[in-house]
Amino acid sequence: MSIQGAGGTEGGIGRFFLGLIMLIGGGYLFLSSVNVTNSFGMGYRLFSVGGMGITSGFVLIPFIFGTGMVFFNSKNYIGWFLMISSIVMLAFGVITSLHFSMRSMSLFELLIILILGVGGLGLFLSSLRSFSK
Template sequence: MRGAGGSDGGEFNFLIGLVMMVAGGYLLLSNIVIRPIFGMGTRAFGMGGYDVTTGMILIPFMFGVAMVFYNGRSKIGWGLAIGSVIALVVGVISNLTLQFSNLSAFDLLVILVLLFGGIGLFLRSLRG
């Protein structure tokens, strides 16, 4: 019977490393706060040196929806509607701000030791 990663032994290091990695990753990701900076009239993204706002994205969306309701087989209408929704989603995602929540230095050190210590143990268990 071979151990973790086909090496001799290492099952204990593998399990402890995996648990530490998962715990450190969870604690790191759960302490990140996502704040959207998005609203009507806010720049969604730039195109050709011009700012494209969310209102500008909704105008072709409205025309596309009207064309689809008038003729369900309208490729231009479907293209406008789907393209506008994709542009809106891209604009929302590109305007997110990721920040750490208030952490003490001890909390951050514990998270980093769990995460990177777990990665080290995990990789050591896979070594031959």
């Protein structure tokens, strides 16, 4: 009877946990070094329809009418459509207005992030294969 390792194979359980810890550490360091900014505001152009820009404030107008229609008659499908489509367009506008950039870091920090992430992934995946004895 053989002891099963990571993934039900005879791979090393130590390699599995070491790779997992390295992968999580590298992922954390990578994600903590990314700056996220946005340019979302009431005057920001979300969409363009027929050459006319629709700002994020304009998206709220159908939402207001839809909300009033739903409160007047909760079975009004047009009101529900206006509310839901406005929320979807607003969420889409917020997500598309995000900008990602890396913070300034030294080469040493970047190498540590890459070694932890890629090396951890390699150890993690190698622990899932069987080792012949």
